Amino acid sequence: xxxxxxxxxxxxxxxxxxxxxxxxxxxxxxxxxxxxxxxxxxxxxxxxxxxxxxxxxxxxxxxxxxxxxxxxxxxxxxxxxxxxxxxxxxxxxxxxxx
Numbered sequence: 001x002x003x004x005x006x007x008x009x010x011x012x013x014x015x016x017x018x019x020x021x022x023x024x025x026x027x028x029x030x031x032x033x034x035x036x037x038x039x040x041x042x043x044x045x046x047x048x049x050x051x052x053x054x055x056x057x058x059x060x061x062x063x064x065x066x067x068x069x070x071x072x073x074x075x076x077x078x079x080x081x082x083x084x085x086x087x088x089x090x091x092x093x094x095x096x097x098x
Contacts, residue, residue, distance in 0.1 A: 015084075019076035023069050031065020 010018070038060030042053045 012084075015080045016077065019080055020073055023072035023076055026072055027065045027069030030068035031061040031063075034064030035061025 042056040
Protein backbone atom coordinates (compact mmCIF):
# COMPACT_ATOMS: atom_id res chain seq x y z
CA UNK A 1 0.00 0.00 0.00
CA UNK A 2 1.59 3.25 -1.09
CA UNK A 3 -0.75 5.75 0.55
CA UNK A 4 -0.12 7.43 3.85
CA UNK A 5 3.13 9.08 4.90
CA UNK A 6 4.80 8.51 1.54
CA UNK A 7 2.08 10.57 -0.22
CA UNK A 8 2.06 13.51 2.19
CA UNK A 9 4.31 15.51 -0.15
CA UNK A 10 1.94 15.16 -3.13
CA UNK A 11 -0.76 17.64 -4.00
CA UNK A 12 -4.23 16.84 -2.78
CA UNK A 13 -5.45 15.75 -6.21
CA UNK A 14 -2.44 13.50 -6.83
CA UNK A 15 -2.82 11.90 -3.41
CA UNK A 16 -6.55 11.33 -3.97
CA UNK A 17 -5.87 9.73 -7.36
CA UNK A 18 -3.26 7.41 -5.83
CA UNK A 19 -5.61 6.48 -2.97
CA UNK A 20 -8.47 5.66 -5.33
CA UNK A 21 -6.16 3.63 -7.57
CA UNK A 22 -4.91 1.58 -4.62
CA UNK A 23 -8.45 1.11 -3.31
CA UNK A 24 -9.69 -0.02 -6.74
CA UNK A 25 -6.88 -2.57 -7.01
CA UNK A 26 -7.64 -4.06 -3.63
CA UNK A 27 -11.38 -3.90 -4.33
CA UNK A 28 -10.93 -5.91 -7.53
CA UNK A 29 -8.96 -8.54 -5.64
CA UNK A 30 -11.58 -8.68 -2.88
CA UNK A 31 -14.34 -8.98 -5.48
CA UNK A 32 -12.63 -11.83 -7.27
CA UNK A 33 -12.03 -13.62 -3.99
CA UNK A 34 -15.61 -13.05 -2.80
CA UNK A 35 -16.98 -14.31 -6.10
CA UNK A 36 -14.83 -17.41 -5.98
CA UNK A 37 -15.89 -18.27 -2.44
CA UNK A 38 -19.52 -17.58 -3.28
CA UNK A 39 -19.34 -19.86 -6.30
CA UNK A 40 -17.79 -22.66 -4.30
CA UNK A 41 -20.39 -22.38 -1.55
CA UNK A 42 -23.28 -22.19 -4.03
CA UNK A 43 -22.05 -25.18 -6.01
CA UNK A 44 -20.67 -27.50 -3.34
CA UNK A 45 -22.79 -26.76 -0.29
CA UNK A 46 -26.11 -25.54 -1.69
CA UNK A 47 -25.93 -27.72 -4.84
CA UNK A 48 -27.34 -24.93 -7.01
CA UNK A 49 -27.61 -25.16 -10.76
CA UNK A 50 -25.10 -23.74 -13.20
CA UNK A 51 -26.84 -20.40 -13.86
CA UNK A 52 -27.58 -19.87 -10.17
CA UNK A 53 -23.91 -20.39 -9.36
CA UNK A 54 -22.88 -17.91 -12.07
CA UNK A 55 -25.39 -15.39 -10.73
CA UNK A 56 -24.08 -15.92 -7.22
CA UNK A 57 -20.51 -15.33 -8.37
CA UNK A 58 -21.41 -12.12 -10.20
CA UNK A 59 -23.56 -10.63 -7.45
CA UNK A 60 -21.16 -11.51 -4.64
CA UNK A 61 -18.08 -10.43 -6.60
CA UNK A 62 -19.47 -7.06 -7.65
CA UNK A 63 -20.95 -6.36 -4.22
CA UNK A 64 -17.80 -7.30 -2.36
CA UNK A 65 -15.56 -5.36 -4.73
CA UNK A 66 -17.71 -2.23 -4.50
CA UNK A 67 -17.95 -2.28 -0.71
CA UNK A 68 -14.23 -2.91 -0.26
CA UNK A 69 -13.34 -0.14 -2.72
CA UNK A 70 -15.56 2.39 -0.95
CA UNK A 71 -14.33 1.46 2.52
CA UNK A 72 -10.65 1.44 1.55
CA UNK A 73 -10.99 4.77 -0.28
CA UNK A 74 -12.24 6.35 2.92
CA UNK A 75 -9.46 4.76 4.98
CA UNK A 76 -6.71 5.82 2.56
CA UNK A 77 -8.02 9.38 2.24
CA UNK A 78 -8.12 9.67 6.02
CA UNK A 79 -4.51 8.45 6.26
CA UNK A 80 -3.45 10.99 3.63
CA UNK A 81 -5.22 13.84 5.46
CA UNK A 82 -3.56 12.83 8.74
CA UNK A 83 -0.14 12.68 7.11
CA UNK A 84 -0.62 16.09 5.47
CA UNK A 85 -1.77 17.63 8.76
CA UNK A 86 1.21 16.09 10.53
CA UNK A 87 3.52 17.58 7.91
CA UNK A 88 1.92 21.00 8.37
CA UNK A 89 2.06 20.80 12.18
CA UNK A 90 5.69 19.67 12.22
CA UNK A 91 6.89 22.80 10.42
CA UNK A 92 8.42 25.43 12.68
CA UNK A 93 6.32 28.54 13.23
CA UNK A 94 7.20 31.57 11.10
CA UNK A 95 9.67 33.98 12.68
CA UNK A 96 8.41 37.53 13.01
CA UNK A 97 10.85 40.27 12.17
CA UNK A 98 10.62 43.30 14.36
